[in-house]
Amino acid sequence: MPEILAAGGFLSMSEIWTEKYRPRDFSDLYGQEDIVARAEAFVKEKNMPHLMFTGPAGTGKSSLSLIIVKKLYGGDWRSNYLELNASDERGIDIVRQKVKDFARTKSLNSNFKIIFLDEADALTREAQQALRRTMEMFTQTCRFILSCNYSSKIIDPIQSRCAVFRFKQLDKPAIENIVKNIAEKEGLKLEENIIYDLFAASEGDCRRLVNILQASAVISKEITSGLINQITKSSNNEDIKSIIENSLNGNFTKAKEMLLEIMLIQSLQGADIIKSIMKIIPNLSIDDKLKVRLIEKCGETEFRLVEGSDEFIQLEALLASFAIAGYKEKARAQ
Numbered sequence: 001m002p003e004i005l006a007a008g009g010f011l012s013m014s015e016i017w018t019e020k021y022r023p024r025d026f027s028d029l030y031g032q033e034d035i036v037a038r039a040e041a042f043v044k045e046k047n048m049p050h051l052m053f054t055g056p057a058g059t060g061k062s063s064l065s066l067i068i069v070k071k072l073y074g075g076d077w078r079s080n081y082l083e084l085n086a087s088d089e090r091g092i093d094i095v096r097q098k099v100k101d102f103a104r105t106k107s108l109n110s111n112f113k114i115i116f117l118d119e120a121d122a123l124t125r126e127a128q129q130a131l132r133r134t135m136e137m138f139t140q141t142c143r144f145i146l147s148c149n150y151s152s153k154i155i156d157p158i159q160s161r162c163a164v165f166r167f168k169q170l171d172k173p174a175i176e177n178i179v180k181n182i183a184e185k186e187g188l189k190l191e192e193n194i195i196y197d198l199f200a201a202s203e204g205d206c207r208r209l210v211n212i213l214q215a216s217a218v219i220s221k222e223i224t225s226g227l228i229n230q231i232t233k234s235s236n237n238e239d240i241k242s243i244i245e246n247s248l249n250g251n252f253t254k255a256k257e258m259l260l261e262i263m264l265i266q267s268l269q270g271a272d273i274i275k276s277i278m279k280i281i282p283n284l285s286i287d288d289k290l291k292v293r294l295i296e297k298c299g300e301t302e303f304r305l306v307e308g309s310d311e312f313i314q315l316e317a318l319l320a321s322f323a324i325a326g327y328k329e330k331a332r333a334q
C-alpha cells in the first residue's frame with residue numbers, strides 16, 4: 001500500500017506535499033528574486049507599508065506572506081496574524097467585523113499586526129471601497145497584505161496605498177530546483193529530461209507541480225514521462241465511475257487512492273465530486289433500491305461539506321458507506 005495511505009489513515013495536512021514543502025524561508029522561495037529582496041528589506045527594517053501580492057496561482061503569494069509574518073514576530077506570529085479569504089467570507093461586512101475584532105488589541109511585539117486578505121479581487125468595487133476605508137481606519141495598528149490574481153481588478157485608491165509585488169509564473173530553472181529538492185527528500189528517481197514534462201504539465205503553477213509529483217509518487221518512485229501523462233490526462237467521469245464501482249465492490253483502498261489522485265491532480269472540489277457522483281449513479285447497472293440509498297448518502301455528505309467539514313474525510317466516509325451498502329446488497333442477493 002502506498003505510504004501516504006498507510007494504516008488505513010486519512011491524509012493529514014502535513015502529508016500533503018504542498019504543505020510539507022511550503023517554503024519556510026526566503027531562500028526556499030524560487031523564481032521570485034526581486035520580490036524576495038524587497039520583502040527581506042521590510043523585515044530588516046521591522047516596518048512595512050500595506051502590500052499587494054499579485055500574480056498567477058501557485059507562485060508563492062501565500063507562502064511569502066507567512067514567511068514575512070514568522071520573521072517579524074517569531075514564535076508569537078499567530079496572535080499577530082489574521083488570514084481571511086475574500087471569497088469565503090460572505091461579504092465585506094464580515095471582513096470588516098473580523099478586522100475590527102482583530103485590530104482592537106495592539107500587538108505586544110511590534111507597532112502593527114498583519115492581515116492577509118486572499119483573493120481580494122473577488123470583492124466587488126463597492127466592497128473594495130469599504131475595504132479601503134477599513135484599511136485607513138486601522139492603519140495605525142495594522143498592515144494589510146492583499147493577494148490577487150489580477151491587479152487590474154483592484155481599484156486605484158487601494159493600489160496607490162500599497163507597495164505592489166508582481167509574482168512571476170515560475171520558469172523552468174525554478175521548477176527544476178523545486179523538483180530536485182523534493183525528489184532528493186522523497187527518494188524519487190527522475191527520468192532524464194523529465195523536467196520538460198513537469199514544466200509543461202504544471203503550467204507554471206507550483207501547487208499543481210507539487211501535486212502532480214505527489215500523485216505520481218503514489219504509483220511509483222520512478223518518475224517517468226509516461227507516468228506524468230497517465231496522471232495528468234483528464235478523464236473525470238470515467239475515474240469517478242470507477243471510484244464508485246470499486247467502493248461498491250469492497251475495493252475500498254483502491255477507491256481511496258483514486259479519490260486522492262483526482263482531488264490532488266484535477267484539483268476538484270468536494271462539492272463537484274459529489275455532483276459528478278450523483279450524475280453517474282442513475283446510470284450504473286445496480287439495483288434501483290441501492291441507487292436510492294447511495295443518492296441519499298450523497299445528500300448527507302453534501303450537507304456536511306456545505307457546513308464546512310473536511311473534504312477528504314467526508315468523501316472517504318461516503319465511499320465507506322458505499323462499501324457497506326455494497327456488502328449488504330451482496331448479502332441480500334445471496
Ligand SMILES: Nc1ncnc2c1ncn2[C@@H]1O[C@H](COP(=O)(O)OP(=O)(O)O)[C@@H](O)[C@H]1O
Nearest residue numbers: 018022029030057058059060061062063206207
Ligand atoms: N516560488 C515558489 N518556490 C517554491 N515553492 C513554491 C513557490 N510557489 C509556490 N510553491 C509551492 O506551491 C505551494 C502553494 O503556494 P502558495 O504560496 O500557496 O501559492 P499562491 O498563494 O501564489 O497561490 C507551496 O506550498 C509550495 O509547495
Ligand SMILES: [Mg+2]
Nearest residue numbers: 061062063118
Ligand atoms: Mg494563495
